Amino acid sequence: MTVSQTPILSIVIGAQNAHSTITPCLQSLLEQVKDLAIEILVVDDSTDGTTEIVANQFPTVRLIRSETQRLVPHLWGVGIQQAKSPIIAITTAHCIPSEQWIDSILETANSEKTSAGFGGAILPPDLFSLKDWAVYFTRYSAFIPPVIAGIAPEIAGDNAAYRKVALEKCWKNSDQGFWETLFHHELRQQGETLNLSPTIEVRLGETDNPWYFCQSRFRHGYHYGSTRPETSGLGRLIRIIAAPALMPFLIMRIGIRIAKQRPDWLLIYTLALPWLVTFLSAWSLGEVKGYLSNRQCDCTVSESTAK
16 A cells, blocks of 8 residues: 555554564465555554564564553554554454455445444354453354344454444544443443454454453443443443343343254353353452442543654
């Protein structure tokens, strides 16, 4: 892509300590870009060498260094604000896009012209790591393959693309980062739709250390509880009282989804339960704290430095 070209697609990757997956993630994308006018932005908050890998091995990728201790939605927010294309795709550096990911996004955007955003399934990790499978079940059980094509209330933020016009219309509090659940709620309020496509796929790779992931889940749960749309004071009180049942409910819901769509995964789900309970407990505690706070967590993003 030349400097004068307007990209047809911007890809924003939130990168946090992903030294083991950033290379296959970017290699997959660059093999698909070819001569298309596509920009790739990596918004990075890492301390494990991910930054140096991008800077040294991928000179055509735009590296944006974010301030530390951010969450992925903050990184997405920085990248989305700097993206130039009418279609903006987002994922994380822990996910490896499929070989047809870019083509599938562009084809879906062209065929589903009335949809504000598009997404698809997230595939499980290749390696037999119970910790990584538990991360997968914790975050992506609603997007187990195969997904059903058509209009959907939600798409996975780690495998999504949105029209810039929809972002400009419905992305509220953009200085607080891009939180897809809040954005999707606003889209629905505005009468916009989201679309799922079975061909838009990414695969989860090796993930962070479990302690870091627990901290991240707690902070995400806190944000969700403190910003959950249309939750009255009484609604918060009810959810706080029901808090002891939250984690078992989440465990049961994930198990039902797996039994329905991928019963062949039930054994690994059972083996991963100790990790799954740990991760969901972190989320549940954060969500309850969010309800108790009745205010949004400090999620502002300072100006980042682009390389």
